[in-house]
Amino acid sequence: MKNERKRTFLLITIPILALFVCFNTIPLIRGVIYSFTNFKGFGKYDWVGLRNYIDLFSDARVGKSYLFTIKLAVVTTIVVNVLSLILAIGLNSKIRAKGFFRGAYFLPNILGSLVVGYIFNYFFTYILPALADMMGISSLSTSILSNPSKAWIGVMIVCAWQAVAMNTIIYISGLQTVPEDVYEAGGLDGATGWKRFRYLTFPLIIPFFSINMVLCVKNFLMVFDQIMALTKGGPAQSTESISYLIYNNGMSGGQFGFQSANAVVFFIVIVVISVAQMKFSGSKEEQL
Amino acid sequence: MKHTSTVGKSNRVALCLLILGLSTIVFPLYMTVVIAFKQPSEMTTSISGILSLPKTWSLDNFREAMEVTDFWHSLKNSLVISVITVGLSILIHSLMGYALGRNKAHSKFYNFVYLFIVSGMFVPFAILMMPLAKQTAELGLANWAGVIILYVVFYMPMNIMLYSGYLVNIPMALEEAAKVDGASTWTTYWKVIFPIMSPMHATVAVITALAVWNDVMTPLIIMAGSGENTLPLAQLNFQSQFGTNYNLAFASYLLSLIPILIFYIICQRQILNGVTNGAVK
């Protein structure tokens, strides 16, 4: 009997593991191998050793893409988390039509990010300047997407618009795990409003806080769809995210080998950030 | 007494703020609908022009958009890919989650496989996309079938983590009872375990469906240029064909948003629950 059980499990695991290896591990290894060549994607290529990696660190365009992506990820994460926390508290409190509000606020999250990007592209290029003209705000009267130093803000707004919902949901679940008696006890000790939040609520939702941070930063580091729709990396290559640069230059720019090296470095960055974040937040969790 | 009155006041404030916040969501969608119905001649840059309702609510823009973007064909592709991916994910990932979940505690091999697969969550698609472009072509999978397989593999780490986590709540006693009745492990799984995991199936279905339906990168790498599109891919391809005819473009955007909107309105509660469960786990 036990052997039959063992055999069944093996028969289940091996094929599925093989599928995974075939379509996840092997491409990963091949990607690493390509990173040591000057492959264009087609035609002949040569082995160039570490040349691509050395070039990566002196390539201003790659550096710019990392800076932009990290900046975007950090700022958007902060904005999103602050907004979602506030929203979660609001949606968790005793108001009418809670279900309706939750449903409505989650709507942006389910919409395709490409189309959302196109809609906001129009909004930023035509509607916002018109609004700004009417209200007399001159700094917004030209499209922010055409300004190399402000275009990233447009991207951030679109990312945040869609991401707030997901984080809010997580925070609501978190807030719901805080039992009422904690608040009552705190109320007896005179804790209200901000103090109540800072010393009671926040420490107890830290696990949810850390989930959100990890998810957010990782997601925003991989931003692609919004870039395709809003700026295609411009203006002046100021909004090229890492994924976008890898795709654009790797697939159609003939830099198959070089961008593979970029992808390997990106992979390492993601792993490091995820692991570091989990370790860091894990140490701050407080048991109720 | 004092407690309830402050609560009442702050709730009213919260309500007002929430309604205001809602406008940030409603406004872009309102614009989309309005622009999609307008004609190019009604598009001005003045505020009144922007906010005004269209003169006629004709469906011409939509008809044209459907033709230009081959809407029904792309919709069919998206549906096929999404449904099959979700179906296969539920079947395969739950099975694997069961196999790994039950054995990883006491077997180094299974524990290793579990960690190996779950660590796949850290692999961004960016590093896989170029080798996969070549590999799927070599295997003859540069089409919708390849896209499905890639999705099943790509979402495996997360779903397996969810399923094996859920498995902890299912006592071994159930399986042992079935074995006593003479059932093989395989039958036990499908007859006993699989049905019990249905809340998790719902979660996985929702998360996977949402992710796959809206995904742009995978079809872009595998299917672009083959003449077949998914809904997002069609948007990408035909974007430049709209030129400055924003009305046509927005009609097309609205068309591509409608399926998921319908899905959301019907299954709203399941979606929210599913997403919550998935994220919290």
Place this chain on the structure above:
Amino acid sequence: MKGNRLKCLGLALGCMVTALPLQGCGASSDKIEIEIVQYKPEAANYFKTVEDEFNAAHDTIHLTISSPNDAMTILKTRFIREDYPDIIGIGGDINYSYFVDAEILADISDYEGLQDINQGYLDIAESLELIPTDGTYIVPYVANAAGILYNKDLFAEHGWQIPETWSELTQLCEEIEAEGILPFYFGFKDTWTCLAPWNAMAVELSPADTAKQVNRGQTTFTQEYRQLAEKYLALLPYGPDDPFAYGYNDACTAFARGESAMYPIGSYATPQILSVNPDLHIDSFVMPASDEREGRTLNSGIDLGFCVTAECENKEAAYEVLDFLLSYENIQKYIDDQNAIPCKKGDFRLASMLDGMLTFIEEGNMTDYQDHYYPSEMSADALLQTFLLEKDVDAFLAAFDANWQRYNRDIIRMVQDYEQSLQ
């Protein structure tokens, strides 16, 4: 019971999976399939007509022509997947050079239609090869011309004269501005439009084979492009306040609506412009970048040419398709539709908006685009856009040289090896 339900689900899925591929199996034919992918989406309608006419007239060959957006990306992606169309329609630019070098194009020197092509264009095709390669790999189909498009009615109304030197051009801009009209419109949000005035001026201010000279180590871009960069900056004040907010489509629309008197872009833009305002009278003149009236040359290159891929299984069928495309009627239809210049020898009727450049065309006084030699990874257009934003000539030229060395390392080495092998 639950097992049954499961089996049903599995069966249904299985049916779906097997049924779908069968859907595509309807078209089993004994005909030879020839597929063309060409990169000009604006000519999609023309090619659809050609496709239909060909298929109606030919029993043994079935032709499919697709004109996708961003065709070069799609082609390169397909090449990565080793899924080659039979014929590709591309421009005579760096991509052509790469494809020849990658040995994925077939040698078509035995194609008879080549004899009817203007030698000038065949020469341009030859010089595009990174290192001289035996054989011919492209059939030039049509050429374009890049100068300055101008609004004929506005010019007639105000009595403005066509400038023939750089000083006359700047003076003209002053005149136009004095009347409260915008001299130029730019669509710099789409980075590639930055290259249009650049190319048009480069043909007069820098040697035609600058890129090749740099590859041989004989000069640098900092030397050859300085005047070009400075003069480009001098044009900016005559354009809109924020040229980077408008893309190609926006600029075409603005020019079509009479918001500017001139538009420094190639002849390929006229279909788009006329689609916005069919009543506009457009003409063009060669962009004078130097003060030597006699030194002017028209910036023209192979806008569309057809190459047969090495993987094409039936070369004869491909040649038949090419013959059809190159017929007199079809070329005339194309140039009527797209305002292009034919590469084939013969008496063709050119569009009226090319009138201002007719003498140059007839004399064959044409020079290819500089950017046909720029590697795509270098994103020269993006470099240009940055330069126009920041207006720093030295930084731009230095970046151009540095980037060139970096992205052309392998090509430079190949060229220098070839030169050495000749000695």
